[in-house]
Amino acid sequence: MSADPIRVLIVEDHQVVAEGLGALLNDQADMTVVGNVGSVGESIALAAELNPDVVILDFRLTDGTGADAGTGIRQIRPETKLIFLTREDSDAARFAALESGASAFIHKSRAASEVVDAIRVVAGGGTLITPRTIATLLNKRRSMDAQLESLTPREKEVLRLMAEGVSSREIASKLGISYTTVRTHIRSLGSKLGVHSKLQAIVKARELALVE
Numbered sequence: 001m002s003a004d005p006i007r008v009l010i011v012e013d014h015q016v017v018a019e020g021l022g023a024l025l026n027d028q029a030d031m032t033v034v035g036n037v038g039s040v041g042e043s044i045a046l047a048a049e050l051n052p053d054v055v056i057l058d059f060r061l062t063d064g065t066g067a068d069a070g071t072g073i074r075q076i077r078p079e080t081k082l083i084f085l086t087r088e089d090s091d092a093a094r095f096a097a098l099e100s101g102a103s104a105f106i107h108k109s110r111a112a113s114e115v116v117d118a119i120r121v122v123a124g125g126g127t128l129i130t131p132r133t134i135a136t137l138l139n140k141r142r143s144m145d146a147q148l149e150s151l152t153p154r155e156k157e158v159l160r161l162m163a164e165g166v167s168s169r170e171i172a173s174k175l176g177i178s179y180t181t182v183r184t185h186i187r188s189l190g191s192k193l194g195v196h197s198k199l200q201a202i203v204k205a206r207e208l209a210l211v212e
Helices: 015-026 040-050 066-076 091-100 112-123 131-150 153-163 168-175 179-193 198-207
Strands: 006-011 031-037 054-057 081-086 102-107
Touching (some): 006 015, 015 031, 015 112, 031 040, 040 054, 054 112, 066 081, 081 091, 081 112, 091 131, 102 112, 131 179, 153 179, 153 198, 168 179
Parallel strands (some): 006 031, 006 054, 054 081, 081 102
16 A cells, blocks of 8 residues: 655745746655645745645745744644745755754756655655754854944944945935934944945844844
């Protein structure tokens, strides 16, 4: 007698992607898609109801992140395996996925066959996240935490506004401080973080999760 198929829940807010993925997985003899939702709230409720073996999560959802969904699902169904399938490729996203209990993190540009293979691996108790990857992410996270702690609340606000493309004079106006003070904060950010341009500000603010 054949084994029960792997029960998969898809959490993806782009309907076309979700339907394509669902069709692919339902074509596999050893898999069945038990549900398809696009929000954190729906995913947790459906996981509680349907008890999937594997949940495939996008990182960006309508009401939060895939990490929020994964954490909620694992609290009620700790045996459920999580696979992140996303265009989000930042270290912050990878670390959040890892913290939520992810067994795999796959970029949407990868071949469909990789997703199918990953489902089989994690359903069988395996993981596609290596100890080396975990160690690298932890080291980067510690470095980012140290950089964040070195910034004053005002410097964080200035960096966030810089990353959003707000000019120095507009920052002064928004924060109710002088232009000279803004320039002083920007020099301090340059010294602490090596931020010397708008592009660097955008990259650093994203790394530190000050902007999305």
